[in-house]
Amino acid sequence: MNGLVCPLDRANVDTDAIIPKQFLKSIKRSGFGPNLFDEWRYLDHGEPGMDNSVRPINPDFVLNFPRYQGAEVLLARENFGCGSSREHAPWALEDQGFRAVIAPSFADIFFNNCYKNGLLPIVLPAEAVDQLFRETEASEGYQLSIDLAAQTVTTPSGQSFGFDITAHRKHCLLNGLDEIGLTLAHADEIKAFEAQRRASQPWLFA
């Protein structure tokens, strides 16, 4: 993929900031995009059910800058996605149109949740992320090319950074596989493990 980059220059962005709690009352999986970064993005207080298109936007928040409209790559700082386990955070990013987040580090639960939703979290060294921040801010329309198969992020000038991903995750992302279906293919092994556990620790099966 080739995508416009939006730089979010702050460390420790938590999932409460990504999607505030009042939107977690939804029992659906979609529609969180307009409330992504709600408290930073709008000047009023957001609640579920509001018409977000008529709310006053915060012109100083980077996601609202005209040059970053349509961004598909979020560039972030260390420990992105810390805090709560809410999967609503990657749901909101994905619903907003982001397909990848690049940061020097991610919080573990958020990192894991991303893969379940086709959102690719990419860890690059802090110096590389610094460079990408400088280039994104210096050049309007800055795009990065991300090649999951080759595990590279490539800048417009052709400089490439490699990134790590486990074989399992890569396989699932590239093939859009149903992870539950994959696991259930091993149902006999799970049953055998469970039977042995039931015999050795029967108190776990009250």
Place this chain on the structure above:
Amino acid sequence: MTAQTLYDKLWSSHVVREEDDGTVLLYIDRHLVHEVTSPQAFEGLKLANRPLWRKDSIVSTADHNTPTDHWDEGIKDPISRQQVETLDANIKAFGALAYFPFKDHGQGIVHVMGPEQGATLPGMTVVCGDSHTSTHGAFGALAHGIGTSEVEHVMATQCLVAKKSKNMLVRVDGKLAEGITAKDVALAIIGKIGTAGGTGYAIEFGGEAIRGLTMEGRMTLCNMAIEAGARSGLVAVDDKTIDYVKGRPFAPTASQWDAAVAYWNTLHSDDGAAFDKVVELDGAAITPQVTWGTSPEMVVSVTDRVPDPEAQADPVKREGMKRALAYMGLEANTPIEQIPVDIVFIGSCTNSRIEDLREAAAVVRGRQKAASVKQVLVVPGSGLVKTEAEREGLDKIFVAAGFEWREPGCSMCLAMNADRLLPGERCASTSNRNFEGRQGQGGRTHLVSPAMAAAAAIAGHFVDVRHF
């Protein structure tokens, strides 16, 4: 046999199968379910026509959305009510080992309810769609938070697709001083290693000060492991663990008890076990902790001042500090004890158990809330905690001091119900997160222990509870 850490033992005893890249199917013994992160998972099961793999692994309650007053009026917010009713319907349709719905006497914050019911046992793997699932590691259980897709995956397969974390030992030696609690230890650790210090690790807490903590103290400590970035916190099993579990509703009984205890007594790191990282703190040097910013790592001693960003060399950190001070409405170098509070919140899965309430009540007894403090909420962690507190007369102490004694739930920790800060309000809170907007948009949170929160309510500003 090679010496193993507690985490190694818990991990390897739950591996169903392993792929070449180290990805494993990890068997899950206990699945705690609440209303916020489960509806989409149940929906996924229905759409794919999949049953629960093992319904007797599920223990459930409603906690995040439930009001803490006027229970006779039900849940007024229609969206909150729909979420709680959706859980009722899903549990009815799919089944569970136990369900403690809204208004049930066993209802409470999921991480308070699980242990008090004996639904959390040593040696288990415990998951829940909630990051504070790390709490249950206090029992020598491998426990961590998961997202909703994983909730669905565990419901359908009884397994998680997982990769092993690294091992970290945080050793706190020495005896804690009078007035110093598990909350202060947790905040001191986070202050030392940072909110990302534990990322990629399972943290085992050990040392004399940890052995000295009660089970409830250990739960408070493991609860905050996630605020240090670690999905799981762990404490080795000892007699305190076993004594706590004994006789609880879902604990093993007569015929199985001895076998269970024999196994549980193996749940500690072996002598000479290798840790990837070891962090040491002197327990005797830990003082009452107060956060000043918008991340739990922004923490100092109550005897300190608000730090000055200009003294920070790292530009990203300096900007973060400046932004935090602006949000918090604080000036650098202000003494912590001169910061006034508007609201006090005593509750949450970190600090709402009976010992927390006793600690707070001991400070409050015979005193009055400061006139400048607008509201003090005391929210017990469960119906059982509430009953016990009332049996001991703690509620009367709080009410006599001008505090509000509420019904159990998550309440103002995350403000999904009606309990929330207004913009600019400053709160001394016994909860776990001081993020921007966490307790209400524009609200300003300072994390402290229950005794420190109670003392701030009486004084109207932070005070050193050791001399209060």
